[in-house]
Amino acid sequence: MEKPIFELKDIYFSYLGRFPGLNNLNLSIFKGSKIVLMGANGSGKSTLLSLLDAIIFPDKGKIDFLGNELRESTFNDEIFTHDFRSKVGFVFQNPDIQLFCPTVKEDITFGPLQLGISASDIKNRLDRLVSIFHIEHLLERAPYQLSIGEKKKVALASVLAIDTEVLLLDEPTAGLDPQTTRNIIDIILEENQAGKTIITATHDLHIVEEISDIIHVFGPQKNIIRSDQPSRVLSDDQFLRENNLVHIHRHKHGDKVHVHAHRHLEHHNDHNN
């Protein structure tokens, strides 16, 4: 039987030792899977991504990465740290945190440079990403000169430049226009087809079905309350409403005022029929 890349057992994490961030969390993540983490604000999605990226560590419980337990002390081992950082990449929700270099070019090459990738490989990776994201004109610009969509693209490119096996994405499409969202989703799907494991935290119901094989829904107790196929979760209106995961629309069809949970266009087709 295939062993998971990540295995989390009885995880408890708190901020400042007082404010629970995650509670009694158990999860196995397998290579090549597409996973979406859903939940209301503050339910623990971003905290889980930070734990998976080993930038924070649980108060209780155990996280294994390819059979090695992730603890703070584990990262005193330079070889393990290098190996882990080469395999796991994290795209932060706020691109202003991720883009800390003076230029876009330096931001994209920062990861590979730290990990000792050769200059020729870095150049090849940069050229490839520039062509995928269409960002040649941005390379010499400072991150603060970019629009939010451009920042999100560059933040994703800066992690893809490391060519990791696992991609952790925190709200990759939040605040983006439809075209940029489409562009980013296509890139994420291509990376998954190339064998990468994609773990995405998002509220965006439009993209969930495309970028997931399985959805883990977080509840107010900061634990996973449901793990299911995307089609089953998205069709369960009552569950989505109870967990604050669905927009409520109020609009007119002719003279009739109509209120319903946000769904895709097939709902309107149903209504017309």
Place this chain on the structure above:
Amino acid sequence: MSMISFIKESIFAEEYAVKKGLLQTIDPRFKALAIFALVISVMFLKNTLLILSIYSACLFLTYLSRINIVFFLKRTWVFIPIFSLFIAIPALFNVFSPGQEIFSLDLLGLKLIITKQGLDGAVLFISRVITSVSLVVLFTLVTKHNQILKVLRIFGIPQIFVMTFGMCYRYIFLFIEVITDTYIAIKSRSGFVISAGKGQKLVAGNIANLWQRSYLMHNQVYHAMLSRGYAGEPKLLKDLSFVLRDWIFLIVSSILIIFILWKSQYLS
């Protein structure tokens, strides 16, 4: 708001650095070396005419670099009162520079004499200041900020400092945006007139808020660095390379500096 606009314009605008003028096309390291050597020469020159010839060359380079001369003169002469007011003006008078009288004035019963030696000293001092300031301002105008940081490396400054400077520069802009947004938010709720006491409280509160935000962001940025493999010793991109034009610039600058220094000895 006007202060914030001034800071944004003077620190972040790269309007001239992206123009296709003479100095913009030169490697920043060679530009820095040439400007540094010229500033050092100006410090040691004792002949005002030679210093002013360097100043003229600087203005000519400004023109060739497609910088608006009026803008450049405003930007550089604004520093003169700051640097020289308290040094150059007293030096004019016989109290500090005794010598041949040119002009005398009676100020509240005190007879002050402007001497030739004092005037020469003040003109020499001001020409040194304006030439040095102009050279440095010219360098900063024609060089992108990220390239200025890279230039620091040729002076042996460790990469960690270069990187920290770069990050400071990058996040100053972000925090200026935060300050601007906060100011607009306050204005939209309170109108234009705020009492002095309330204003002080708002400013103090905002300083504290900004400090907390910057502290939080510092942790998050550090995590973002760790996540991408940072292990305490940053490795930065080396993407500058010399071309023939850079070498020509360096050779011409060196010849000019050597000639000026030789001429200076001859004149003295």
